[in-house]
Amino acid sequence: MLRVEVSKQLGQFSVDVAFASEGRVTGLFGPSGSGKTSLVSMIAGLMTPDRGVISVDGEALDDTTRRFHVAVHRRRIGYVFQDARLFPHLDVRRNLDYGRRMNRLTRDAAQEKRLSEMLNIGHLLDRRPGQLSGGERQRVALGRALLAQPRLLLLDEPLGSLDEDRKAEILPYLMLLRDGAGVPMVYVSHDPDELRQLASHVVMLKRGRVAAFGGPEVLPA
Ligand SMILES: Nc1ncnc2c1ncn2[C@@H]1O[C@H](COP(=O)(O)OP(=O)(O)OP(=O)(O)O)[C@@H](O)[C@H]1O
Numbered sequence: 396m397l398r399v400e401v402s403k404q405l406g407q408f409s410v411d412v413a414f415a416s417e418g419r420v421t422g423l424f425g426p427s428g429s430g431k432t433s434l435v436s437m438i439a440g441l442m443t444p445d446r447g448v449i450s451v452d453g454e455a456l457d458d459t460t461r462r463f464h465v466a467v468h469r470r471r472i473g474y475v476f477q478d479a480r481l482f483p484h485l486d487v488r489r490n491l492d493y494g495r496r497m498n499r500l501t502r503d504a505a506q507e508k509r510l511s512e513m514l515n516i517g518h519l520l521d522r523r524p525g526q527l528s529g530g531e532r533q534r535v536a537l538g539r540a541l542l543a544q545p546r547l548l549l550l551d552e553p554l555g556s557l558d559e560d561r562k563a564e565i566l567p568y569l570m571l572l573r574d575g576a577g578v579p580m581v582y583v584s585h586d587p588d589e590l591r592q593l594a595s596h597v598v599m600l601k602r603g604r605v606a607a608f609g610g611p612e613v614l615p616a
Pocket residue numbers: 405406407408425426427428429430431432433434585
């Protein structure tokens with residue numbers, strides 16, 4: 396379970412959010428400027444809440460009453476951005492292996508094979524990111540994040556830079572990961588249709604507050 400109860404002042408803007416989600420995919424939905432990225436940055440540990448608690452499966456990552464904060468690189472949280480942010484000088488194989496090496500994890504050939512099949516990236520291993528389409532880059536970014544064996548995966552508008560055809564191409568891969576990767580996800584989007592297809596729970600944000608929480612039925616038509 397992901398539990399988030401945080402307050403944060405950011406200049407004139409404040410985030411004051413509380414929710415707990417058991418979902419495989421928790422959608423964060425809201426208009427531009429509603430605080431989605433700020434919230435995801437706090438979950439990732441890139442930003443510390445002024446007050447509050449963040450925990451995953453009962454394990455605290457932040458608890459300001461105890462002045463407790465787990466550093467970004469120790470949180471075991473994967474982050475996939477709108478632009479894949481692959482390392483341009485490394486081929487796909489090395490990009491995929493990066494998270495595992497940084498976290499000093501032993502190689503898991505079975506998991507590599509399973510993810511490579513799920514994401515259909517096995518034929519891309521010797522290419523560099525510059526030789527990939529936008530959709531292929533995002534599939535590699537998803538694989539790289541998951542091979543670091545995160546306990547939670549944050550996806551911040553992962554389809555945001557893709558056109559409608561590419562989005563339709565990637566969505567089935569995301570569904571496969573949701574159903575088969577065994578890693579809970581927080582999925583940021585301002586596209587209700589995308590979240591209807593992916594999210595089991597939805598946090599609707601407005602001006603830094605939770606305007607609604609529930610199943611996909613809380614999304615606008
Ligand atoms: N460090 C900061 N200092 C001051 N204001 C900030 C800071 N970070 C974010 N903000 C403000 O907080 C508000 C929420 O920003 P945030 O990026 O979290 O929204 P968002 O919902 O992710 O928007 P978008 O969909 O456009 O990415 C914005 O008004 C932004 O200008």
